[in-house]
Amino acid sequence: MSARTAAATRVTQEKWTSVRTAVSDCGERFAALIESTPDPSVSATGHWSVAETAAHVTGIAWNYTVLGSAAAGPLPIPEVRRHMPTATVDNIHAGLNPTQLRAYRERDPARLAARLRSSVREMLTRTADEDPGGTVEWLGGSRLPLAGVFAHLMNELHIHGRDIACGTGAPWRIPDDEAGLFFELFLVEIIRNGTGVLLHDDRPVRRGSIAVEFRSAHTVPVTFVLDTGVFRAEEPSGRADVRIRFRPAALNLMLFHRTSVTRTALSGAVVASGRRPWLLPAFLREIRMP
Structure with a gap:
C-alpha cells in the first residue's frame, strides 16, 4: 500500500436506507414497464427480447433473496452457482447469463413482474436487520458489502429498464442520485474489498x-x-x-x-x-x- 490514505467506506446508514428505497421504487417501475409492454418478443438488446431481458433481471433478484446471513443457502436458480467463482466481465455473457436464462424459463410479463416484486420484498425483509457493510462473496471471488449487492440490482434495473424502454418506445429515467449509489456502494466497495478474478483477462499486465x-x-x-x-x-x-x-x-x-x-x-x-x-x-x- 502506498503512503496515501485508503478511501473510507461509503457504506453508511443513510446510503443503506437510500439504496433499499431505490431498489423498491425501481423494482416497481421495472415491473410496471414489462407488464405494459404490448409485445414482449420485440428486441430490447442486441441479443435479448424484452421478455428475455426481464427474465435476466428477475432471475438476479430472485437469487439475491439469498443474501447476508442466508448467503450460504441454495440459490432459487441453482444452476448459476457453478459459474460464480470463475465469472469475469469477459466470460459472463457466454457462461453465467445464458445458463440462468436456460434454467429460468419464465417469459410471461405478468408472472415475471409478480416474481420480481416478490423477490424485492423478500430481499428487503430478509436483510432488514443485517449489517449493510458486512461483505459477501460475489462473482469471480470478488467481495461486496450487502449494500453493494443492492446497488448492483438497482443498476441492473436501471440499465435493462432503459434497454426495454428503448426497444418499446416507453419512457424511462435513471436518477443521478441513485446512479451515484451504484458508484459508491458497488464500484468503490468492490475495489476496496477485492475484485478477485472478475477483471482478469489474457492481456499482459500493464506495468506502472x-x-x-x-x-x-x-x-x-x-x-x-x-x-x-x-x-x-x-x-x-x-x-x-x-x-x-x-x-x-x-x-x-x-x-x-x-x-x-x-x-x-x-x-x-x-x-x-x-x-x-x-x-x-x-x-x-x-x-x-x-
Whole structure:
C-alpha cells in the first residue's frame, strides 16, 4: 500500500436506507414497464427480447433473496452457482447469463413482474436487520458489502429498464442520485474489498501506476489507482493523473456500453482533465464492465 490514505467506506446508514428505497421504487417501475409492454418478443438488446431481458433481471433478484446471513443457502436458480467463482466481465455473457436464462424459463410479463416484486420484498425483509457493510462473496471471488449487492440490482434495473424502454418506445429515467449509489456502494466497495478474478483477462499486465480521481455532485470524491494490475481506492491527494467530473447516470451508461465515450464526452456529462489525461483509455480497459 502506498503512503496515501485508503478511501473510507461509503457504506453508511443513510446510503443503506437510500439504496433499499431505490431498489423498491425501481423494482416497481421495472415491473410496471414489462407488464405494459404490448409485445414482449420485440428486441430490447442486441441479443435479448424484452421478455428475455426481464427474465435476466428477475432471475438476479430472485437469487439475491439469498443474501447476508442466508448467503450460504441454495440459490432459487441453482444452476448459476457453478459459474460464480470463475465469472469475469469477459466470460459472463457466454457462461453465467445464458445458463440462468436456460434454467429460468419464465417469459410471461405478468408472472415475471409478480416474481420480481416478490423477490424485492423478500430481499428487503430478509436483510432488514443485517449489517449493510458486512461483505459477501460475489462473482469471480470478488467481495461486496450487502449494500453493494443492492446497488448492483438497482443498476441492473436501471440499465435493462432503459434497454426495454428503448426497444418499446416507453419512457424511462435513471436518477443521478441513485446512479451515484451504484458508484459508491458497488464500484468503490468492490475495489476496496477485492475484485478477485472478475477483471482478469489474457492481456499482459500493464506495468506502472495510473491514478484517476472521480468527482460528482452526488458522490464523495475518490481516487482509483491501478498499480501493475491491482486496483485500490484512496482519498484524493491532488496528484491524480486524470481527473473526472461526471454525472453518475451518464457515467454508468458509458461504462455499460449504452453510450459511447465520445458521445458522453461531447455531451459534457463526463469531463476528463489532469496532468496525464492520455492514460484514461488504458485505465478504462482494465476497469471495464460487461
